[in-house]
Amino acid sequence: MIILRYVKLPSENFEEFFNSLKQWGEINAPVKQGNIYSFKKVDSLKEVSLDYTRTMLPPKKFFVKPRDELLKLKEGKWEESNGTKPVVLFGVHSCDIHGLQILDKVYLDEPVDIYYKKRRENSIIIGISCMPDEYCFCKSLGTDFAMTGFDLFLHELPDGYLVRVGSVKGHEIVWANEGVFEPISEEDLKYFREFEEKRANSFKRSLNKEGLADMLDLAFESPVWKKYEKICLGCGNCNMVCPTCRCYEVCDLWVNAYEGVRVRRYDSCFMESHGLVAGGHNFRPTRLDRFRHRYYCKSYFDPSAGFNCVGCGRCDEFCPAKIEHVKVLDEVREALK
Amino acid sequence: MLKLGVFELTDCGGCALNILFLYEKLFDIIKFYEIKEFHMASSFKEHDHLDVAIITGTVSCQRDLELLKRVRNNSNYVIALGTCATHGDVQGSVEGSIREKLEKVYGSRANPMKALDSKPIVEYVAVDYALPGCPYDKDEVYQVLMDIAKGVEPPKKDYPVCIECKLNEYECVLIKRGIPCLGPITLGGCNAICVKSKVGCIGCRGPLPKEANPASEFEILKELGYDEEYIRKKFKTFARGELRW
Ligand code: SF4
Ligand code: SF4
Ligand code: SF4
Ligand code: SF4
Numbered sequence: 001m002i003i004l005r006y007v008k009l010p011s012e013n014f015e016e017f018f019n020s021l022k023q024w025g026e027i028n029a030p031v032k033q034g035n036i037y038s039f040k041k042v043d044s045l046k047e048v049s050l051d052y053t054r055t056m057l058p059p060k061k062f063f064v065k066p067r068d069e070l071l072k073l074k075e076g077k078w079e080e081s082n083g084t085k086p087v088v089l090f091g092v093h094s095c096d097i098h099g100l101q102i103l104d105k106v107y108l109d110e111p112v113d114i115y116y117k118k119r120r121e122n123s124i125i126i127g128i129s130c131m132p133d134e135y136c137f138c139k140s141l142g143t144d145f146a147m148t149g150f151d152l153f154l155h156e157l158p159d160g161y162l163v164r165v166g167s168v169k170g171h172e173i174v175w176a177n178e179g180v181f182e183p184i185s186e187e188d189l190k191y192f193r194e195f196e197e198k199r200a201n202s203f204k205r206s207l208n209k210e211g212l213a214d215m216l217d218l219a220f221e222s223p224v225w226k227k228y229e230k231i232c233l234g235c236g237n238c239n240m241v242c243p244t245c246r247c248y249e250v251c252d253l254w255v256n257a258y259e260g261v262r263v264r265r266y267d268s269c270f271m272e273s274h275g276l277v278a279g280g281h282n283f284r285p286t287r288l289d290r291f292r293h294r295y296y297c298k299s300y301f302d303p304s305a306g307f308n309c310v311g312c313g314r315c316d317e318f319c320p321a322k323i324e325h326v327k328v329l330d331e332v333r334e335a336l337k
Numbered sequence: 338m339l340k341l342g343v344f345e346l347t348d349c350g351g352c353a354l355n356i357l358f359l360y361e362k363l364f365d366i367i368k369f370y371e372i373k374e375f376h377m378a379s380s381f382k383e384h385d386h387l388d389v390a391i392i393t394g395t396v397s398c399q400r401d402l403e404l405l406k407r408v409r410n411n412s413n414y415v416i417a418l419g420t421c422a423t424h425g426d427v428q429g430s431v432e433g434s435i436r437e438k439l440e441k442v443y444g445s446r447a448n449p450m451k452a453l454d455s456k457p458i459v460e461y462v463a464v465d466y467a468l469p470g471c472p473y474d475k476d477e478v479y480q481v482l483m484d485i486a487k488g489v490e491p492p493k494k495d496y497p498v499c500i501e502c503k504l505n506e507y508e509c510v511l512i513k514r515g516i517p518c519l520g521p522i523t524l525g526g527c528n529a530i531c532v533k534s535k536v537g538c539i540g541c542r543g544p545l546p547k548e549a550n551p552a553s554e555f556e557i558l559k560e561l562g563y564d565e566e567y568i569r570k571k572f573k574t575f576a577r578g579e580l581r582w
Pocket of ligand 1: 238241242243244245298308309310311312313314315316325
C-alpha cells in the first residue's frame with residue numbers, strides 16, 4: 001500500500017514538470033485529430049488537449065497494440081520481435097485507469113501475457129481529472145475515481161493541479177522534481193472537493209447495476225435483443241474502442257519467400273469466426289447471439305470478476321447505429337416487468 | 338513447382354495488372370510457381386493441368402464461359418480474384434437483359450458476339466477461394482499464393498471494413514463527418530484505404546458475408562439526409578442486387 005501524498009503543482013511550473021517527464025519515457029498524451037482524440041507521442045505541452053472527452057482507442061493500445069507483431073520467422077526459427085521502450089501516458093482519465101486494471105486481471109493472471117507485462121512494467125500513468133459529457137456513465141459503476149492504478153493523478157485547480165501520488169514511481173517522480181511542487185493548502189482541498197461534487201452532479205447517464213446479473217439471467221430470450229438485432233450492423237466498432245475488450249486474433253503473414261511474421265490484432269465477438277470452433281460448430285451463429293453476448297460479457301460473464309464495463313461511453317459515441325449501452329440494458333430490465 | 342495460370346474474362350484488366358504490381362515480390366512467387374499462362378505478363382502459353390488458377394472478370398460472353406469451364410475443369414485450386422469475379426461488380430449491376438441492352442446501344446437485338454448478362458464467375462462454377470476488391474490489395478493475393486505454396490489453406494476474412502478502420506485509428510467519417518460510408522456492411526481486407534483519404538467506403542469489396550445488415554445501414558444513410566435512390570444505387574454498384582433491404 002502506497003502512503004498517499006498530496007502535493008500542488010502550480011500553473012507556472014506545469015510546463016517544467018511536463019518536460020521533466022521526458023526522462024522517464026516517451027510522453028504520449030491525448031491529441032486532437034480531426035473530430036476525434038488520440039493518444040499520440042508529443043514533444044510539447046501545447047500539443048496536448050488537456051480537456052479532451054475521450055480518445056477513440058483507449059490507452060489499452062499501448063499494452064495490447066491494435067496490430068502487434070509478436071514473432072518473426074527467420075531461417076526456419078521463430079524470434080521475438082518485441083522491443084519495449086518506456087512510455088509515459090499523460091492525461092489518462094479515471095475510467096481508463098480502471099479499464100487497465102480490468103485488463104491486468106486478464107493479461108497478468110496465469111498464464112501471463114509476456115508482451116503485456118513487459119509494457120505495463122515499462123509505463124508511467126499520469127491521470128487527469130475530467131468533466132463528463134453526454135456519453136459518460138462511469139459514476140454509476142464506481143469507476144469515476146481512481147484510488148490505484150496510476151503513478152500520479154492531476155486534479156484541476158484554478159491555479160494549477162492538486163497531485164495525488166499513487167505509486168513508488170510516482171513518489172520518485174515527485175522527489176526528483178521537488179522544486180516544482182508546493183504543499184497543498186486548505187483552500188486547494190476545498191476546491192478539489194467542490195470540483196468533485198460539481199462533477200458528480202454533471203452525469204447525465206447512469207447504469208442501474210442492481211441485480212444486473214440476475215436480471216440478465218432471466219432476460220436471455222428478451223424481445224429487446226431481437227429488436228436491436230435488427231438495428232445493429234454487427235460492425236464491431238463497439239468492441240474495437242472498448243477499454244476492457246480483450247479478444248484478439250493471431251495470424252501469420254509472409255514477408256518474403258522464407259520469412260514471416262506472427263501478428264495479433266484486436267478481434268470482435270461480432271465476427272463470424274469469433275464463436276467458431278473445430279468441427280464447424282459456432283457458439284454464436286447469428287447477429288442476435290452476438291449482440292446479446294456483448295452485453296453479457298460486459299455486465300455478467302464472470303460475476304466474481306466484477307463488471308467488464310467502466311462506463312467510458314466509447315461504444316455509444318462510435319456506434320454507427322447510435323445504439324446506447326445503458327438504454328439497451330434499461331429496456332431489457334423494463335421488458336421483464 | 339506448382340503450375341499457375343492467370344486468366345481474364347471480361348474486366349478492366351486492373352486485377353491482373355495488380356499482380357504485376359507486386360514487383361520484386363513476384364520473385365518470391367516464382368520460387369514456388371511455374372507460370373503457364375498470364376497474358377498480361379508474357380505471350381508464353383502452355384495448356385496444361387494447373388495446380389492454381391486465378392480468374393478475374395465477369396462472365397459476359399460465350400467465350401468467357403467456355404474459358405471459365407475449361408480452366409475450372411483443368412485446375413485443382415481456383416481463385417476468383419477481384420469483385421467482378423466474386424460479385425459481378427459494375428458490369429453486373431447494370432439492370433436489364435442483354436437483348437434490351439443491345440437494342441439500346443446498337444439499335445438491334447442481334448447478338449453476333451454471343452454476349453451474356455454479366456455475372457460473377459462464382460455463379461457458374463465453384464471456386465476454392467474468393468478474393469474481392471476493385472482492385473484487391475495486392476498483398477492479399479501475395480499472402481494467398483504463398484499460403485497455398487506452403488500447403489496452408491489461406492484464411493478467409495470475416496470482418497467488415499470498420500475493423501481495419503479502427504485498427505488504423507482513422508476518424509470515422511460516417512459518424513464524425515456525415516459522409517456516406519458502407520464500411521459497416523462491406524467485407525474488409527482493404528485496410529480501410531478510402532477512409533484513410535477521408536472518403537467513405539463505396540463497398541467495392543462486396544457485402545460482408547452472412548451478417549451484413551443493409552437495412553440498418555440504409556436507415557442510417559437516410560437519417561443523414563441521403564435520398565433513397567442515391568442509397569439504392571450506392572448499394573448495388575459493386576454487388577448487384579445482393580444488398581436488399
Ligand atoms: S462497454 Fe462501452 S462504456 Fe463500457 S467500457 Fe466498453 S466502451 Fe466503455
Ligand atoms: S467477447 Fe466480445 S465483448 Fe467480450 S471481451 Fe471479447 S470482444 Fe469484447
Ligand atoms: S458498434 Fe453498434 S452497430 Fe456496430 S456492432 Fe456495436 S452495437 Fe452493433
Ligand atoms: S469510417 Fe466507415 S469504415 Fe470506418 S468505422 Fe466509420 S463506418 Fe466504419
